[in-house]
Amino acid sequence: SEPLFKPLKSVMTSIVNALEDVYGYVYRYDQLVAENESLRQRVATLEEQYREYTEISAENARLKALIDFDREHEESEYSYESVSIISWTASNYSSSFTISRGSSSGIAVNDCVINEHGYLVGIVTEVSPSTGTVTSVLDTSMSIGAMLYSSSELGLIEGDYSLFSEGKLRLGYLEDKEGISIGESVITSGRGGTYPSGLVIGYVESIGENESGLDYYAIVTPAADFDTMTRLYVITNFTAG
Numbered sequence: 171s172e173p174l175f176k177p178l179k180s181v182m183t184s185i186v187n188a189l190e191d192v193y194g195y196v197y198r199y200d201q202l203v204a205e206n207e208s209l210r211q212r213v214a215t216l217e218e219q220y221r222e223y224t225e226i227s228a229e230n231a232r233l234k235a236l237i238d239f240d241r242e243h244e245e246s247e248y249s250y251e252s253v254s255i256i257s258w259t260a261s262n263y264s265s266s267f268t269i270s271r272g273s274s275s276g277i278a279v280n281d282c283v284i285n286e287h288g289y290l291v292g293i294v295t296e297v298s299p300s301t302g303t304v305t306s307v308l309d310t311s312m313s314i315g316a317m318l319y320s321s322s323e324l325g326l327i328e329g330d331y332s333l334f335s336e337g338k339l340r341l342g343y344l345e346d347k348e349g350i351s352i353g354e355s356v357i358t359s360g361r362g363g364t365y366p367s368g369l370v371i372g373y374v375e376s377i378g379e380n381e382s383g384l385d386y387y388a389i390v391t392p393a394a395d396f397d398t399m400t401r402l403y404v405i406t407n408f409t410a411g
Contacts, residue, residue: 248366249407251275253283255399256301263334265306266295269402274299276406282358282365283404289393290314290358290369291402302404307371307392310334315359316341316371321349324359327371327390339372339390347386350377356390366408 253269260266271277281294283304293312296303305312309329316327323346330340341356354374360367372390379386 247407247409248405249276250403251277251406252401252403253277253302254401263310263331265308265329265334265396266292267304267306269294269302269304269404271404272297272300272302277302277404278406280364281404281406282369283402284369285394285399285402287393288369290371291394291396291399293365294404304402306396307339307394308334308337308396314365314371315361316356317359318344318350318374319355319357320351321346323349324361325356325388327356333389337392337396338375339392341374341388341390342380342385344386344388347377347379350374350386350388352376355393356388366405 251271253271256268256270258265258267269277269283277294277297279294279297283291283294285291290307292304292306292309293314294302295305307314307327307329310331312327312329314327315324317324318341323344325341325344327339327341330338333340344350352374356371356374358365358367358369358371370393372392374388375391376389377386378389
């Protein structure tokens, strides 16, 4: 009878072995699933920690740049209000954005808005208790008294319809062409006392002569990078030196 059961034993052994293999595979699979989930959670935690570290590092860099800006302008005293951008409004000729604080934080119309390097971004043109509207320097309605840093020649920086799509500005009413250098800084003049002096607006890219032949103009590239702005600073008070 033993020979009769040998094939059956062999089949049963094969089945048992196969089941053990299946159970072993399922066990290992469950282990891998658990390990995979644990790794996912670990990666998510590390990613969150990295984001927090990046945000803190960026904020520290912004604050350091702002401190450096203050040191460079020791002759003037500024009071700042830190704000974030809520939303942008843009068209073919206008550029403005809404900021996260308003009159209840001491922000008023005609306050200058700068980035952490002290570069002029725009001017507050409307305020509510909790928000404000900033018209950027690129807006075609913008007009600010400015001057060339090297020669102190005065001019008027303006948003320009023909330059708007290129993200450039026009510095007009310049009398001395020889006093204009490519790459030099264009800064706020501070004349009239509405805006502080010495805020960097941009850099001269090219020089042209007006049709009248009586004066010159410069095409200016803004110093502020409008594509990367997140946190800005409103100058709520200043004392000219």
